[in-house]
Amino acid sequence: xxxxxxxxxxxxxxxxxxxxxxxxxxHFPPERNYLAAHVTxxxxxxxxxxxxxxxxxxxxxxxxxxxxxxxxxxxSLGGGTAIRLESEGMLSLRAMLAEHFHGLLTEQDQGGKxxxxxxxxxxxxxxxxxLQAELAPQVEPRDFAFRGLGLHRYLGGPWELxxxxxxxxxARA
Numbered sequence: 481x482x483x484x485x486x487x488x489x490x491x492x493x494x495x496x497x498x499x500x501x502x503x504x505x506x507h508f509p510p511e512r513n514y515l516a517a518h519v520t521x522x523x524x525x526x527x528x529x530x531x532x533x534x535x536x537x538x539x540x541x542x543x544x545x546x547x548x549x550x551x552x553x554x555x556s557l558g559g560g561t562a563i564r565l566e567s568e569g570m571l572s573l574r575a576m577l578a579e580h581f582h583g584l585l586t587e588q589d590q591g592g593k594x595x596x597x598x599x600x601x602x603x604x605x606x607x608x609x610x611l612q613a614e615l616a617p618q619v620e621p622r623d624f625a626f627r628g629l630g631l632h633r634y635l636g637g638p639w640e641l642x643x644x645x646x647x648x649x650x651a652r653a
Contacts, residue, residue: 485524485525486642487525491628504516507600514638517599522581540576545647545653547570548567548625552564552565556608565595628646630644
């Protein structure tokens with residue numbers, strides 16, 4: 481059966497993390513809400529590459545400074561709602577990671593990436609549109625910096641944190 485897949489995330493700063501988690505707690509269907517707010521970069525790296533993923537994350541964290549990002553508004557997920565994020569730097573780091581793990585990525589992880597934090601999912605389109613209309617005037621654009629990268633093991637719903645590294649280098653992504 482193999483090792484559980486690994487999920488690689490961009491780590492939000494504490495203030496943005498707590499704000500987004502509160503939104504998620506309020507609006508995500510509770511029977512499926514196992515997680516705090518998160519920004520998924522890769523949904524399913526193979527479990528057997530855990531050591532390699534940790535090593536590569538640590539290398540990037542030692543090389544790069546916290547990565548600039550911006551809360552850009554509300555985003556539709558069809559049957560859900562997300563906070564749209566912008567960050568050329570994080571997309572650049574994601575591209576480096578994608579190149580490193582070339583040949584191991586699922587179809588979902590090979591494509592382009594729209595950075596976001598899901599606050600509601602698997603609801604009717606009507607419910608999603610209502611929440612988007614409610615949140616749109618409340619979600620004001622603001623700058624922040626991603627603090628690092630996280631690696632998690634998927635456990636069929638909940639995730640287990642494997643590694644959490646903070647950016648501490650000098651290079652700008």
